[in-house]
Structure formats: C-alpha cells, structure tokens
Amino acid sequence: MVAVVAALAILVPVGWLWTDSLVPADYSVAEMGVPDHGGGPAGPAGHAGMHGGVHTGGPAVDQLREPPGPADVDLTLVARGGRVTLPSGRVIDGYTLNGTTPGPEIRAVQGQMVQVRLVNADVAEGVTLHWHGYDVPAGDDGVAGVTQDAVLPGGEFVYRFRAEQAGTFWYHSHQVADPQVKGGLFGALVVTPHAGLGEVGDVPALTHLYDGRRTVNGREGDVAAAGAPGQRVRVRVVNTDNGPVQVWVGGAPYRLVATDGDEVDGPTPSTDSLAITAGGRADLEVDVPADGSGVRVEIGGSSAVTFGAARPPTPRPARELDPLHHGTPTALPFDPDAADRRFDYVIGRRPGFLDGTPGLWWTVNGAMWPDVPMYVVREGDVVRMRIENGSGEVHPMHLHGHHAVVLARDGVPATGSPWWVDSLDVADGHSYDVAFVADNPGLWTDHCHNLAHPAEGLTAHLVYEGVTTPYRAGGHAHNDPE
Template structure:
C-alpha cells in the first residue's frame, strides 16, 4: 500500500490552493456543483489539501421540496474523474452515479447533468462513487435535504455531518494495515483462491486507528460547530455519517426523540433520556428536542478513542452569557436499540409474507494472495452472485456477518428495505425502513424490499475499505438495459 501514491508529498502540499469556504445552503430546482481542490483548516493546527464540491467540506447543502424535478450540473475541475451518487434517495438508475454500472465517470474539465424527481422526503447525502474509498476520504461529499409536504415544522434545523480523517494527509488506502486489499480481486472467482478466516483469530482485520482526527461538519477542536438556539425552540438535528467508523452521539442535557432514520419516519417515537445514538457509516438519524436548558451545552461523541474528544458541536442560546455544562465524553451511557424503538403498526412486509426471491448473504473475511479481502458468500466483486429480480418481485435478504471483528454497514442503492428480524427475533418497535443497516460480527438480520425501481443497483458495505476489497454485489432487474455505453478510457472505478 505504501507505494500507491508516489507523488504523495506533492499531493499533500497546500501551497497555491484556496482555503475552503463555509458550506453554502442552495435552494431551488437547478444547481451546479463544482468538484475542485482546496486547503482545509481543521482547527487543531492541521491543514490538509482536500477535494470538495463547491470549495467547502462538507460540500454545498442542496435543499429541495418533495415532488420537485431537480437538475444538478456536476462540473469537474479536479485532476481525476468523479461522479455523484445520491445516497438513500431513490432516483432512476441512469442517475445513480456509479461509474461503469450506470454511467461513465465525469472526466476532468467535463460537466454531467443529473435529473431526478425528489419523491421521498428526508435526510440524504451525496458523494462521489468513483474510487469512493479515497475520494470520500478527501472530502467529496455533501448533504441533500428533501423537505416533506406534511412534515412537522421546527424552529431550528441543523445538519451535522460526522467524519474522520488521517491527519498525516495520506489516503485511507495507504493507511490501511493489511496489505494491498484489492490485489487481483477482479481476475477470477475467489471460491478456490481465498482462505476463509471466519471464526479464526482476526487480529489482522483492519486497524482504523490512523483516523486520528474526528470532525462535525469538517470542524474540530477550537473550530467546533456552533448551533444557535432560542429558549423554547423546537430543534431538529440531522445526523449524517460520511465516514467509515460508527459514532455514538450524545445530546447532552436534553430529552429527545428519533423521528426518522435514513429519511424514513419512526412510528410514535418515545422520549429518550441519557442514551446515545449510534450512527454507522452511511446512516442518517433525525433527532428532535426542545431548547429548554438555557446556557451552553453540547452534542458530543462517546466513542472510545482519543480522537472523539474533538467530535463536538456546541449548543448556544442567543441570550447565553456563560457555559454551564461540562463535556463528559467518558460517561457510560446505554445506547438506543433502534430495533425496539417506537410502536408497532401495520407495515408492508412481515416474516410471513410470501416472497418471490429469497437470498442469503454471508458477509465474511478471507485471505487472498497474502492480502485481506471482504467477501459475500466467499466471493469478491465483480464475481459475487447478483440478486436477480423481476419488477414487482417481493425480495427477502438474510444478512449474516461471519467476520470476527469487522462491522458491515450494508447499503442498498435505489430502494428502501424493511428490517424484519434481528438474530431470529422479529423487530419489536416501529416498522424500520432503511437503506443502510449496520451488521455487527455474529449478527443476522432479515430484510425485505419490493423490486419497484428497474436497473442495476449496487448492494455493498459502506465501510468503503471493505467495498474496495470485494464486499459488493448488485441487484439486477431481468431485461433491464443500461442507457450508457461503458468507455474503456473513462477509468471507471465503481467501488
């Protein structure tokens, strides 16, 4: 891995690059997002070259209304091809932004226009899906908010994007501690060439400690995000995890409700007191609380790492004179179990539904050519077995994590799925609709979705180190023909 970037010193130079700007909020129906380089000051003495949409980290927030026909022009001013994937929002397959699968990557100096209808309200995000493990690490992401026609009004609406960085500035693929993870993975099936490590001592599984700089909205330490409120405000927090590590978030000093996850509403959410909410890579959680703790308080990470102490957002009242709340990131608090949260009600699927397709995905780890790979049913992409469906099919998928220590936040493009059971027990709380689900070692979930959006759709782990090392498959609709012609010169890298 150490030889991946021979020009690393040059790339890490911040000379001659403009400084990042404050993230803009863009409203309307037509937008331009420009991918370009900048230098970002994290606030702890660290400055790094970053890749951005519109010169900020995160990139511009796009806010549209449910039902809007949206047009986004992606202008590429970087030295490498890029795309935009609209994470969680169901769009036509041709607009999903997957190089080599739904489009050719947008080349340096070129522009591509995405068009879709913002049909489902909620909190979403967008990011490059070209060599995404590295391009997202460099900062190529932003948020997309679809305002619902009937959504509850709030006084303040804040989006908090969680991320983690390598302060040395090297790429995440360089920093990984298990060899060249992608070696020869696309040359043949791995059935005969991998040695399964399931159940073995997995000390070799990835070490994420090189991510030593945690941020909220690109800010850390003295630059921490400040959320201004007025006494009595109803405040919405949209938590988005754009990184590769799960984060336990505590809203210090407030009772709150989780009103939605991955943009999908929770039925009859209960008041939560003194619990953390774990946000896994790719997931989103919308929290609502009442501003009734006058003074200064915090939203803080309770992760068990030194870097977590800088993952903080300060809540400041407009009449506040002094801080009256102290940070306590080491406080031991229980974590909300989203599979038991809210109240049950009628839903589209149950374990008794008659399904047309029943697919099992064992999410594992293996060695191949002295390198770590991440597998689905002992295979690595592009040789994983696809989920073949017909439009209208009801599809059941069993996700089982057979890795010893690695989480696998599994993300399905183009669809929401309902979580039906965890470790053999039916979900107890609200019907749980998601597009990203974190499957921890030893866990097994059954999920279901309707095949109602024709195309070729990726289904992959959103720890993108795992995706780039093989943990990707596709949902393929029978008879669907992609509307683009793959270009061998486009350098398409879909993982």
C-alpha cells in the first residue's frame, strides 16, 4: 500500500506535467505565450479583439508587405535538396539555391527595391527565406508558420523589400531551420551605399561549417581575393554557423568598420582577435601593404582570405577586441533612459517535459516553451531589454526586424561607438542591456541563433499590439520554423 501511494505520488504530478507540456499539432504562435507589456500600457479595457490578454483587430502580418510593382533587383532562387558538390569539390548531403551553396550573392544599392522569387523544386519538408539582420516588412520575414506558410515542392513565394540600409547581411531558410541552414540553404545579402565604396575593394567572406569543415564562400583553406598593393579592402565576414567564430588579421592591422550591417563610429586600427556571433557579421577594413607583402584575414584558424604574396598562417592573438569600448561615442537617435517598456529575457535550463518529451530544456523567464513571454509593444515605443543567461551555454540571441544598441554588459556601460546588433552572444553567467525603437510593426521571432536551441524551445516573440497572423505552426503546410 505504501509503495502504491509512493508510486502515485510520483506518477500523478509527472503525468500532469507531461499532459500540461503537450503542444497542439496545429496552433497560432500569436496565441501562445504569456503576454508581457513591459510596464507599458496593456491597451484599453474591453477592447473588441482580445485573445489571451493580447489585442487582436490590427493588421495581419500578410498585410504588412510592400505592394507589388517594379523591382530594381529581381531574381528567382530555386531550392533543391540532395547530393551537392561544394566549390571546394567536396560532396555533401545538403541543399542548393540555383545549383550552388552558398546560394547566389544578392547585391543591391541602397534605396533599390529588391524582389526575390523563391521556388521550391524538390525540398520535401518545404523552405522559406529569412533576411537575417534586414529590417524587412513583417510579411516578408520568411518565418514558416509565423509570417508565411512553408513553400512546399512546386510552390513559390515572392519577397519584396526596399534596401534602405547599406551593409552586410545574409539570407537563409527559416523552415526546419537547423538542418536546412547547416546543409547550405543560405547566401549573402550585400547592400552598398548610394555613393559606393569608391576605391575600396569589396570582398564578401561567408563562412560555414559543412560537415564540420570550415569554408569561406564554399572553399576550404586559403581563398585568394583581389586587392592590389596599397589598396584598402573591406572584408565582409558573415558567420552562418551555430557557434561563434574568431577572426584576426596577419600582415597588417585592421579596422572594425561595421557590426551586423551598422557602421562603427571612429574605428581604430587593431591587431586583436574578434569574435563574430553566430548569425552576426563584421566588416573589416585592411590596407594591403604597398611593399607587396601579403595579408591574411584568418577565419576560425583553418581558413583565410588572402591578399597579395603568400605568408604563413598567423597564430591567434591572445587579446580580443571588445566592441563595448571600441570607437567613438556618438549620440543615439533615441533616449534609452526614457524607455516605454522594459523587458527581461532570462535564459535558464531545467528538467521537464517539452511537448511530452522529457529532457533538460531551455527556459525563458523560468518557463518552458510554449509558456514563454509574448513581448507586447506599440509602434514608436522605446524598448529596453535585459538579456541574462544562467543556462550553462552561450546563446547568440537574434531579434528579427529590429536593430538594438548595446547599453551595457554585466552592468558595465558601453563607452565606445554605438554598438548595433541583431545577433548578440550572451555567454553563460553574463547579461546585456540593449535598447531599440519599435519601428517595424509585426509579429517577430526573438530567439537563439544556435539553431539547435530554438528547436529545443529557446524562442519567444515580439508582437505589436493588435497584429495577428493567419499562419499556424504545424497545419497543412507542415510549418516548423526552427
């Protein structure tokens, strides 16, 4: 009898936890989560459209789009899966866009209208394209089950956005994102300023681990790039992996001139190593020595972009550049001290059930998916967010549709150039205070970009009051954004 009671005392709560964790086979992301108004107004009482404490009755994400019309940059990308030969010659199981991985580089001049028609030839689980770091209209954000249905074989989706911001970005699938991005469904997006780069050479360097082997633009080892002696070159490093990559330069100092597509004010020459967050970008300017000696931009210690004469690999410098204290401080375009909303995004980990599966799962503000926060804002709000990590692992946090400025790390205020990010490594035991303006209405994913982690529940959403989505996770399109 005692044994039976003891067994029930364990089994009944466990059974309840298991049942409580089950996620419906088909659900709206907009109706999940716990509304968090961040101390701002929660909307007028008795509003006609309320669901789970969040207002509805505003635009749906598929209405938040550029109207059809002519485009300056207009291309079609055809997605395929299967055996793929990389530019390095290695053959992998993966994905291509127009027959290659990385997919074609998309290049626009600031102000141009970009239109990309995505066609799925044969990827059974479906595909999408997300414009990582580009603040596109919500309906073009490319997140399956949130801003569109996954494009199934034989289907297509046309993305349109105006290239307002110059800088280095990338695109990748956001349907079953972890295996599809690992397998190569991505490419570079480069927007050059109106005035161009003048005499400065422009060298995109998309780095990716295919089957654990480091590549730059699909090639292994040293990749020679064009840069005449005496010329200044801008190397646009894009980290398409799930973990950070270290970059440093041998043969000349470099200047960190942009982070995540935003220019650094007053960059100074450095010989330090630089960590680039998973999903993040760094633009390094290097002067190729006029005396004909070479330069190596080392990427992860096993690949390099090289200019000029051959030189041996450079050991990684012990010092690391800290963007928190780099460059010249300049005024922000808004006042983070006058924030309308203040949110916490506290990442932890504990045992429990995730959709009925027992494990050690990520938590946000103490709760597991789907009981994570739904951050609610209004257009025009100044928003502060404190991201804290006590989960035992680093998390590259990525908010869609917005660029945030770093205010402080572990309470230490930023003193350098405004450090704008869309992808920010938050190491275990550390915290960041960031701020942004809610200037892009929609329903936005705010997740970890170690894509294995959101698939394990490390994701939340930011919603503008009233915005809804007609799309559902699961469902007929088999939407599975992570």
